[in-house]
Structures are given as C-alpha cells and as structure tokens.
Amino acid sequence: MLSVSLLMIVIMIVWGFFVPCTLNKNKKNYNQSSVVKKNEFHQSEIIKNEKFFNNAMIYSSILQRYLYFNKLSKEANIYNYIVSQDDVLGKILIEYSSSGVDRSEITLLLQQYPILRQIKKGQILSWIIITKKKLQCLIWDIFPQESRIYNRMDTNFTEGIIRSLTPLNDGLSSTILFIGELGGTFINSARSLGIEENCITDIINAFKYQLNFHKLHQGDRFAVLISITMNNNHNFNSKLLGVRLYTAGKDYYAFRANDGKLYDREAVSLRRNFIRFPTLKPFRISSNFNLNRLNPVTGQVSPHAGVDFAVPIGTPIFSVGDGEVIVSTYSKIAGNYVAIKHSCHCTTRYMHLKKVLVKPGQKVKLGDNIALSGNTGRSTGPHLHFEMWINHRPVNPLTTKVVDVDKLLGNERIIYLNKVKEMLPQLRFD
Ligand SMILES: [Zn+2]
Known part of the structure; x- marks a missing residue:
C-alpha cells in the first residue's frame, strides 16, 4: 500500500x-x-x-x-x-x-x-x-x-528521470530528484519534467549572476533535489533543496541552508551584494573613469571620478546595493544627485538626475528605483554620472570588485557544508 x-x-x-x-x-x-x-x-x-x-x-x-x-x-x-x-x-x-x-x-x-x-x-x-x-x-x-x-x-527526444530518494515520511513528504537535459529553454525543459514554478524561479535566481540562461546549450544537464510536502488540503508544496547545472564543461551548484537562502558549495551566498550597472540594462559609456581627464566644459585637467552613461532622460536609476541615502539634493555642478552609503565603507553617487525619488536617511535595497536620469547641473547632454567611493577615494565602478560579505560562518557554515556533503552525491545525472 x-x-x-x-x-x-x-x-x-x-x-x-x-x-x-x-x-x-x-x-x-x-x-x-x-x-x-x-x-x-x-x-x-x-x-x-x-x-x-x-x-x-x-x-x-x-x-x-x-x-x-x-x-x-x-x-x-x-x-x-x-x-x-x-x-x-x-x-x-x-x-x-x-x-x-x-x-x-x-x-x-x-x-x-x-x-x-x-x-x-x-x-x-x-x-x-x-x-x-x-x-x-x-x-x-x-x-x-x-x-x-x-x-x-525539434530533431530528437530528451530523457528525464524522476526518482524518489526518501520513503514517504508519514505519507506527507518526500525528497524527489529530477534529472533532465536541455531541449529548448531551461524553463520549458524543467517544466516538462514537472518541476514546479517556484523551484524553477529559485534556480534561475541562484545562477543568474554566473550564467546567462539564454546561452545554455541543447543537451546541457541538470539535477534538481526537491522536497515535496502535502498539506491538509492534499495540495503539494515544492521546495528546492539543491541543484546542479552542467554547461560548457562546468558544474554549477546551489544548496539551501537552514536560513532559507541559497549558497554555493563554499557556503558563499548566490545573491549578489552589488550590481554593476545602476540601470536595467547597460548603456553606452560616454566618458570613462579617468583621474587625469580634460574636462570637456572647462578644458582644464580635472579628474573624472566616475563613469558617464549615455542614458536618455527619464530612465529609472537603481541603487546598486543595499544601503542608506546620505545625500539627496541639488548642486550647480552635479545637478540633482543622490549618494548612498553601503556597508564596507563604500558609497555610490548618481548625478545630473531629472528627478530624485528618495530622501536622506531612507534605507534602500539593491535594485530600488532611486531616481530618474536627466541633464541637470553642469552637463553637456542627457547622461548619468555614476561614482563609487571606497575609503573616501573614488574607484572605477566598472572594474572594482566589491567585497562579498554574505557568506555562512562558524557553526552555520559547518552545518551547511555537512548538508552539501550529503546532497552532492545525490545530484547525479544517471
Ligand atoms: Zn561624468
């Protein structure tokens, strides 16, 4: 029975x-x-x-x-x-x-x-x-x-395997392994195995900073561990426990820790602390970071402490990390501008804005819309001037690697790594 x-x-x-x-x-x-x-x-x-x-x-x-x-x-x-x-x-x-x-x-x-x-x-x-x-x-x-x-x-068949790894616990929950290969998009390949939408979203979010899901190849493989629980209404809840994705000769892993977040094999968070561009998509760079630059308006040598993006007026500008707004004002040179203080002695500044959407003291999260871009202050055309400062010095925001502090430490790390040790061999492709 x-x-x-x-x-x-x-x-x-x-x-x-x-x-x-x-x-x-x-x-x-x-x-x-x-x-x-x-x-x-x-x-x-x-x-x-x-x-x-x-x-x-x-x-x-x-x-x-x-x-x-x-x-x-x-x-x-x-x-x-x-x-x-x-x-x-x-x-x-x-x-x-x-x-x-x-x-x-x-x-x-x-x-x-x-x-x-x-x-x-x-x-x-x-x-x-x-x-x-x-x-x-x-x-x-x-x-x-x-x-x-x-x-x-299109031209062949793909095979997926669905395997129950643990016996039913009181008839209510079970750990299931889904093994699949890419034949079309990742989303469709995962769906055709019956993997629930919430788990597919978790997988995409886990790898989105390391992998371009549009550049995966036919035949790339994935193994997904999911815990399934049945509730009183006989509905099922799926929770992603671990995933392995193999593409271009490399394995990518993510596992869920006790805090509910996903980490890589070394217990480093897969969530980014910073994004590279303060816009939804990268825009053309009209003037690079250059501390010896000739100022185009004054003709004098004056450092360009940030990067200019050729952004049309009204483009939403995002905070590149979690932090607190420390400046939100107008100045003759910077126009409307915002400065955000992040952890680890890092500050970002956004200038020549059309409209500022945040106030000093306000806490912001990575990706929050803080302003609309413009052409205010000393500016030769619509653009966003974006700066990053670390320890009171301007750095190139396009090349500086901001320290990733979000990782498990101490006992949490030990517990997590033991869990990984247990799950890793289960993520097989056969
Ligand atoms: Zn500039």
Missing part, C-alpha cells in the same frame, strides 16, 4: 495538478480539461482495478498539464497502457494509438534510448500523439520510485 501511495504521490507531485484531484480519489471528482480532445484507456484491466484506474487518472491529469504548458491542445491524444507479458514498446504504441503513430518516431526513440526495450509487465506507459502522428511525449513508470519521461524536441 505504501508503495502505491508513494507512486501516486510521486507522480502527482512530479507534474503538479492541472486538474483538481486528491489522494482519496473519487472518479466523479475528475474533470476532464478542455485541452484534451480524446482520452483513451485501452485496457479494460485499468478500469477493473481501482488502484490502476487511479493511476490512469493521475497520468491523464499530468499529461493535460503537459499539454497546457506545451500549448498542444487541440490535436493531441493521450493514451495509457499497462504492460503485459511479452509486450514490446513499438507494438504497444502502434496497436493502441488509435490516432496512428509514425513508425519513424518509434525507431528514433528506441535508437536514442534502447533501455526502452526493457519494459516489463505491470509497468504503466502513457503517451501523447499529436498532429501528423507525431509521438510528443512518453512516460514510462518503471517502479514506484522512478519514472522516465521522453519529450520530443
């Missing part, structure tokens, strides 16, 4: 719920979503056997979610099948897909994943056929602890 509920929970969790359903399943509760044109259960055995019937329902709900995310809606057909003695995959797909399936699809899938020749009696297969007899997705439920998902991409 435990293994059956585990299986059900794993599968439900794994795909989340597009169709409302509960563990204590009542057939009448099942609402077929409008995205599915046809939903066929070929084996009368499925209907006869309550536990399998439930599984079939669950599969159908996860497949509907799949359809929803992949916008396949109208021309999709879902099939579920329980493997009998001596069954082979190709024969099953051809015989039981009443919409028809292109044989070359099956050939391609089996060529890529010969392991699919090893299906066994009692295992459940679910698949989706879309327009032109294309096999879009196949789910192979191997045993209660593991399911595999094959998704059709």
Whole structure:
C-alpha cells in the first residue's frame, strides 16, 4: 500500500495538478480539461482495478498539464497502457494509438534510448500523439520510485528521470530528484519534467549572476533535489533543496541552508551584494573613469571620478546595493544627485538626475528605483554620472570588485557544508 501511495504521490507531485484531484480519489471528482480532445484507456484491466484506474487518472491529469504548458491542445491524444507479458514498446504504441503513430518516431526513440526495450509487465506507459502522428511525449513508470519521461524536441527526444530518494515520511513528504537535459529553454525543459514554478524561479535566481540562461546549450544537464510536502488540503508544496547545472564543461551548484537562502558549495551566498550597472540594462559609456581627464566644459585637467552613461532622460536609476541615502539634493555642478552609503565603507553617487525619488536617511535595497536620469547641473547632454567611493577615494565602478560579505560562518557554515556533503552525491545525472 505504501508503495502505491508513494507512486501516486510521486507522480502527482512530479507534474503538479492541472486538474483538481486528491489522494482519496473519487472518479466523479475528475474533470476532464478542455485541452484534451480524446482520452483513451485501452485496457479494460485499468478500469477493473481501482488502484490502476487511479493511476490512469493521475497520468491523464499530468499529461493535460503537459499539454497546457506545451500549448498542444487541440490535436493531441493521450493514451495509457499497462504492460503485459511479452509486450514490446513499438507494438504497444502502434496497436493502441488509435490516432496512428509514425513508425519513424518509434525507431528514433528506441535508437536514442534502447533501455526502452526493457519494459516489463505491470509497468504503466502513457503517451501523447499529436498532429501528423507525431509521438510528443512518453512516460514510462518503471517502479514506484522512478519514472522516465521522453519529450520530443525539434530533431530528437530528451530523457528525464524522476526518482524518489526518501520513503514517504508519514505519507506527507518526500525528497524527489529530477534529472533532465536541455531541449529548448531551461524553463520549458524543467517544466516538462514537472518541476514546479517556484523551484524553477529559485534556480534561475541562484545562477543568474554566473550564467546567462539564454546561452545554455541543447543537451546541457541538470539535477534538481526537491522536497515535496502535502498539506491538509492534499495540495503539494515544492521546495528546492539543491541543484546542479552542467554547461560548457562546468558544474554549477546551489544548496539551501537552514536560513532559507541559497549558497554555493563554499557556503558563499548566490545573491549578489552589488550590481554593476545602476540601470536595467547597460548603456553606452560616454566618458570613462579617468583621474587625469580634460574636462570637456572647462578644458582644464580635472579628474573624472566616475563613469558617464549615455542614458536618455527619464530612465529609472537603481541603487546598486543595499544601503542608506546620505545625500539627496541639488548642486550647480552635479545637478540633482543622490549618494548612498553601503556597508564596507563604500558609497555610490548618481548625478545630473531629472528627478530624485528618495530622501536622506531612507534605507534602500539593491535594485530600488532611486531616481530618474536627466541633464541637470553642469552637463553637456542627457547622461548619468555614476561614482563609487571606497575609503573616501573614488574607484572605477566598472572594474572594482566589491567585497562579498554574505557568506555562512562558524557553526552555520559547518552545518551547511555537512548538508552539501550529503546532497552532492545525490545530484547525479544517471
Ligand atoms: Zn561624468
């Protein structure tokens, strides 16, 4: 019984719920979503056997979610099948897909994943056929602890593995490992494995300063550890515990510490303390940091203690780090300007602003909109003059590495590193 509920929970969790359903399943509760044109259960055995019937329902709900995310809606057909003695995959797909399936699809899938020749009696297969007899997705439920998902991409299939690592704790929570490979964007690849949105967001936020998610490659791999808890309403909450992403010959890791934040393998926070540019995107530099510069207005040698960005008037300007506003005023030279004091003896200044949105004494966070850029004070055109000072000296804000102080220390660090030691070997790709 435990293994059956585990299986059900794993599968439900794994795909989340597009169709409302509960563990204590009542057939009448099942609402077929409008995205599915046809939903066929070929084996009368499925209907006869309550536990399998439930599984079939669950599969159908996860497949509907799949359809929803992949916008396949109208021309999709879902099939579920329980493997009998001596069954082979190709024969099953051809015989039981009443919409028809292109044989070359099956050939391609089996060529890529010969392991699919090893299906066994009692295992459940679910698949989706879309327009032109294309096999879009196949789910192979191997045993209660593991399911595999094959998704059709442009030219081939990708494989995802979903594995339950811990037995159900009082039937309420479990640790699940999702192993996937990139076939399209990271978001879609993660979704097609059934990883919940909040976990996908956490992963992207964890790596966004180290990785450009638009520059990942097909075939890049990821392994994601998620803790799933069921609440009183039979809904599931997913929490990211750890992630490994492999791209361009390098592994990237993030783990959750007891304080709820994500850190790298050395217990250094993955959250940045500073951002490089005080704008949403980098703008052209119209004048660089140069302490020996000739002033363009006076013609005299006068240091340019900051960087000028060619920013159109009215562009939102952000604080590059957490801190406190120490100046918010107008001067003949700087125009409207703001200065923010950050920790570690660092101050940033933003000049020639059109409008200032903060007051002295105000606490600001990294990324807070503090002003709109302008052309006030001694200025030859719309731009933002941006300075960074450390220990009362101007430094080049584009090259200075501001000390990252957000890391775990002492006992917290020891506890965290032990946790990492435990989770690291679990983040395998096989
Ligand atoms: Zn300047």
